[in-house]
Amino acid sequence: xxCDKCVSRCNNCHERLTSAEEPYxxxxxxxxxxxxxxxxxxxxxxxxxDVHHPLVAWGLTEGGSxxxxxxxxxxxxxxxxxxxxxxxxIEYVGHLTGATKP
Numbered sequence: 001x002x003c004d005k006c007v008s009r010c011n012n013c014h015e016r017l018t019s020a021e022e023p024y025x026x027x028x029x030x031x032x033x034x035x036x037x038x039x040x041x042x043x044x045x046x047x048x049x050d051v052h053h054p055l056v057a058w059g060l061t062e063g064g065s066x067x068x069x070x071x072x073x074x075x076x077x078x079x080x081x082x083x084x085x086x087x088x089x090i091e092y093v094g095h096l097t098g099a100t101k102p
Contacts, residue, residue, distance in 0.1 A: 041090070050088065
């Protein structure tokens with residue numbers, strides 16, 4: 001269920017709206033800040049362990065929304081991990097050193 005005043009995500013259902021339903025500028029970060037210690041968590045394939053991708057930054061949009069940005073695509077572009085079908089959550093794990101799981 002989506003509310004009438006959604007911008008980029010509904011505050012009630014947290015569903016991503018289609019590009020036709022939201023302003024183009026709302027999707028484009030105008031400023032970024034580092035996101036050390038934050039990661040996106042995705043469900044593993046066929047019951048495997050969850051997969052983690054560190055966030056590289058938080059993006060502030062012109063509309064005032066804050067987007068998590070992670071490098072998930074092989075082309076190296078930073079994207080909103082919430083747009084991936086197997087996305088579970090964003091979590092803070094503290095400042096990590098190395099590639100070990102906390």
